[in-house]
Amino acid sequence: xxRSDARENRARILEAARQAFAESGDTSMNxxxxxxxxxxxxxxxxxxxxxxxxxxxxQHEVDQLIGSVPELLATLPPLKxxxxxxxxxxxxxxxxxxxxxxxxSGAHQAxxxxxxxxxxxxxxxxxDAGKRDGTIRTDADPGDFLQLTGALWRAASGAKDRSQPxxxxxxxxxxxxxxx
Amino acid sequence: xxRSDARENRARILEAARQAFAESGDTSMNxxxxxxxxxxxxxxxxxxxxxxxxxxxxQHEVDQLIGSVPELLATLPPLKxxxxxxxxxxxxxxxxxxxxxxxxSGAHQAxxxxxxxxxxxxxxxxxDAGKRDGTIRTDADPGDFLQLTGALWRAASGAKDRSQPxxxxxxxxxxxxxxx
DNA sequence: TACGGTAGTGGAGACCTCTCCGGATAGCAA
DNA sequence: TTGCTATCCGGAGAGGTCTCCACTACCGTA
Numbered sequence: 001x002x003r004s005d006a007r008e009n010r011a012r013i014l015e016a017a018r019q020a021f022a023e024s025g026d027t028s029m030n031x032x033x034x035x036x037x038x039x040x041x042x043x044x045x046x047x048x049x050x051x052x053x054x055x056x057x058x059q060h061e062v063d064q065l066i067g068s069v070p071e072l073l074a075t076l077p078p079l080k081x082x083x084x085x086x087x088x089x090x091x092x093x094x095x096x097x098x099x100x101x102x103x104x105s106g107a108h109q110a111x112x113x114x115x116x117x118x119x120x121x122x123x124x125x126x127x128d129a130g131k132r133d134g135t136i137r138t139d140a141d142p143g144d145f146l147q148l149t150g151a152l153w154r155a156a157s158g159a160k161d162r163s164q165p166x167x168x169x170x171x172x173x174x175x176x177x178x179x180x
Numbered sequence: 181x182x183r184s185d186a187r188e189n190r191a192r193i194l195e196a197a198r199q200a201f202a203e204s205g206d207t208s209m210n211x212x213x214x215x216x217x218x219x220x221x222x223x224x225x226x227x228x229x230x231x232x233x234x235x236x237x238x239q240h241e242v243d244q245l246i247g248s249v250p251e252l253l254a255t256l257p258p259l260k261x262x263x264x265x266x267x268x269x270x271x272x273x274x275x276x277x278x279x280x281x282x283x284x285s286g287a288h289q290a291x292x293x294x295x296x297x298x299x300x301x302x303x304x305x306x307x308d309a310g311k312r313d314g315t316i317r318t319d320a321d322p323g324d325f326l327q328l329t330g331a332l333w334r335a336a337s338g339a340k341d342r343s344q345p346x347x348x349x350x351x352x353x354x355x356x357x358x359x360x
Numbered sequence: 361t362a363c364g365g366t367a368g369t370g371g372a373g374a375c376c377t378c379t380c381c382g383g384a385t386a387g388c389a390a
Numbered sequence: 391t392t393g394c395t396a397t398c399c400g401g402a403g404a405g406g407t408c409t410c411c412a413c414t415a416c417c418g419t420a
């Protein structure tokens with residue numbers, strides 16, 4: 001039984017957080033709680049970590065990204081699709097404050113399963129397509145790939161965006177080796 | 181002109197930090213300052229971030245790692261040498277509390293140039309050897325590689341150590357493409 | 361040896377994350 | 391309505407990071 005006031009509070013927190021993060025990425029949890037007219041305790045009961053909150057806020061964007069996989073696979077060869085998708089992912093991480101940290105640290109957190117699971121599933125789809133047509137090595141692991149994506153995002157956040165050459169390197173590593 | 185008391189304070193901080201980190205990785209800066217008989221202000225003037233402190237503590241280990249490059253290159257083909265060296269690096273990151281965070285975040289910090297620079301130089305040596313004998317693609321970038329190493333280390337810290345397969349993937353990506 | 365300029369000190373304090381728990385209250389039963 | 395209680399609230403507070411600046415003490419000079 002979820003009490004109605006609890007539901008409203010959760011909604012208010014999400015709304016406040018959405019606004020706050022839109023303005024700046026380094027808003028403190030306290031500020032968000034205050035903005036939502038709620039104590040820090042309530043905030044943390046709903047979202048035990050900053051990551052959980054960020055993921056909840058950007059659930060929609062992440063869903064969209066995940067939903068784009070079938071279309072990409074329908075119009076592009078698997079490797080190209082993976083490249084495009086990953087570029088989009090990194091780009092989303094850059095634009096949405098905190099999303100990068102959340103997704104790349106999320107690998108260790110069971111809390112984020114709701115978001116993290118689907119992302120892994122999306123990557124799995126992309127990789128599997130490539131494995132099926134023989135362009136991607138069969139031992140490629142979705143979790144590994146996501147982890148490497150974290151490095152990409154960090155690279156994209158630096159002074160010079162090195163994410164494209166790095167992605168190129170990773171994709172080359174993913175390619176199946178034609179025996180010569 | 182460095183005052184003598186300042187030099188001693190710095191030494192005391194390093195010694196206290198060395199002990200503290202040997203005991204546990206999540207020692208607070210305050211605790212270290214206290215242990216060194218010094219105010220937090222003094223600690224932070226000497227080492228502006230936790231990373232800077234960690235790097236200073238493990239300077240010796242890092243130096244050793246860097247020094248091992250010539251011997252590796254003398255006894256192994258470049259790709260193998262790079263593989264061994266990177267494995268050692270990740271292993272050192274795992275053993276020494278906080279070193280991983282320091283090195284992989286260090287990519288963005290000018291502060292860490294003293295340690296970060298030589299590490300890049302070491303990677304450059306390894307990559308260049310491979311470029312010279314044609315086993316490593318000529319556009320491989322040392323900074324990119326270090327960044328990817330960060331992902332390796334994070335992967336190695338997880339429940340299951342996935343760093344070896346991931347390293348394999350990266351090395352494959354680094355290989356020069358023989359034109360067919 | 362006494363002294364002044366200045367490099368260096370260190371702790372108070374602003375602000376943060378996260379926890380704990382006494383008190384408030386929504387929702388149900390009577 | 392009223393009373394009960396599981397559920398939820400929210401703020402005090404422990405402990406952390408990092409800054410600022412009034413003060414201290416080192417060291418070259420006379």
